[in-house]
Amino acid sequence: MLYFSDHELDTFLLEDAYRGDLTTRTLGIEQHTAKMVFKRKQSGRVAGIAVASALLTKLGLQPVKHIEDGVDVDAGTILLEVEGKAEQLHSGWKTAQLVLEWCCGVAQYTADMVAQVQRVNPNAIVACTRKSIPGTRKLATAAVLAGGGHIHRSGLSETLLVFTNHRRLCLEPENWQQHVSLLRQQAPENKITIEADTPDQIAELVKAAPDIIQLDKFSVSEVIQSQQLLAKSGQQTMLSVAGGINRTNAAEYAQTGVTLFITSAPYYAAPEDIKVIITPI
Incomplete structure (x- = not known):
């Protein structure tokens, strides 16, 4: 496991949500409760789970990890899911998704080699x-x-x-x-x-x-x-x-x-x- 400091995680989050989610705030749905699910669309190697989970935790959420880094999964497998208020979910959505997408790409290429x-x-x-x-x-x-x-x-x-x-x-x-x-x-x-x-x-x-x-x-x-x-x-x-x-x-x-x-x-x-x-x- 690689340790990511609070500063590193904050930097990832603040790059995207530095003043919150304007759309969620303007729609007035910040306090609505919801579930967010992350799935790998194609089969293959998984990476970035630990970091994505840590990012969501930083937002006061309690994500559930269904898969660990380094595992091969089938198409459509649920990797992470989390419940919380819309303002929390939308603040972490894209950052966690991008971490997973990029890390899975690197891991898949490496695994193929x-x-x-x-x-x-x-x-x-x-x-x-x-x-x-x-x-x-x-x-x-x-x-x-x-x-x-x-x-x-x-x-x-x-x-x-x-x-x-x-x-x-x-x-x-x-x-x-x-x-x-x-x-x-x-x-x-x-x-x-x-x-x-x-x-x-x-x-x-x-x-x-x-x-x-x-x-x-x-x-x-x-x-x-x-x-x-x-x-x-x-x-x-x-x-x-x-x-x-x-x-x-x-x-x-x-x-x-x-x-x-x-x-x-x-x-x-x-x-x-x-x-x-x-x-x-």
Whole structure:
């Protein structure tokens, strides 16, 4: 479970209902009691339930969760329902709905990718980058986890990943062994990942023995070539594939034998359709 603070939840709600619901107020139905039901229109993975429920709770409501995040449901399944005054329900309706729609979309895309690569290798992992849509990173993290994915990097502060843009600022940009040795000395608790831009870099990179070599935008044939070089070296370095990995090609890349797939594609998935019905009680 990811904890969302009161401030974060308030920010979501205030973005839409910063001065209440003008329509509900003008119609004079604020005090009318009603039931609000959220349904997933199509079958698939569910995400965003915990956050949507917390949003409604912030409005003084007591939502009932029928499904937990990470579950696959049939079309028309009720996810959440809640009773209360119209002014409360309408203040939370769209915000909760949008959270559910976007999170379910990300989770579904992630789940599809995971299923594709794990049909080839049950140990394969889909890990999502920190390149989420600005302002959505925590929601994205929750949705990816609900989709059965992993988080590649939540931010800059927790993992070592050397890009070419790092190496260009070093005195000897191509001295792979020096980079790896320095990182092992200065950050002994962290695994070391070095990104390779071209297949020509692999032979020397393998000699430096980082924990992971991340292959950026490599073709399938280039990944196979890199696998062969690694096998000949006898090193225990792991290969990961990043850049352009998505729902349409993940299975093909999994056929190469690589088990770690780095992607940002789920963040830009189409939202799933969540139907919301409000009825009087």
